[in-house]
Amino acid sequence: xKLAFLVCNDFFVTRLMDLLxxxxxxxxxxxxxxxxKGHGTDPHLGKGSFGSTNAVLMIAFxxxxxxxKLIDDIxxxxxxxxxxxxxxxxxxxxxxxxx
Numbered sequence: 746x747k748l749a750f751l752v753c754n755d756f757f758v759t760r761l762m763d764l765l766x767x768x769x770x771x772x773x774x775x776x777x778x779x780x781x782k783g784h785g786t787d788p789h790l791g792k793g794s795f796g797s798t799n800a801v802l803m804i805a806f807x808x809x810x811x812x813x814k815l816i817d818d819i820x821x822x823x824x825x826x827x828x829x830x831x832x833x834x835x836x837x838x839x840x841x842x843x844x
Contacts, residue, residue, distance in 0.1 A: 746840040751802040753833045768815040774803045
């Protein structure tokens with residue numbers, strides 16, 4: 746089992762949700778208006794010069810097949826996206842248990 750956190754600029758949430766739908770994933774927990782800064786990217790602090798924020802989705806995968814399709818789709822989308830700041834990020838972790 747795996748746990749994935751997906752992070753993108755709030756502006757691109759619709760694009761991310763389309764990827765989930767295409768991968769057959771209809772389960773997630775989502776946080777909106779998340780503030781932060783990634784390695785080599787602009788800050789997303791929700792105010793001032795950095796007025797945008799991020800969205801974070803947490804998805805638990807009992808079956809890793811949809812996760813593999815989602816990773817492939819994200820890699821393809823990111824390859825087509827010129828600005829690195831606009832890429833979708835996926836962080837994958839082992840998941841020991843779902844209760």
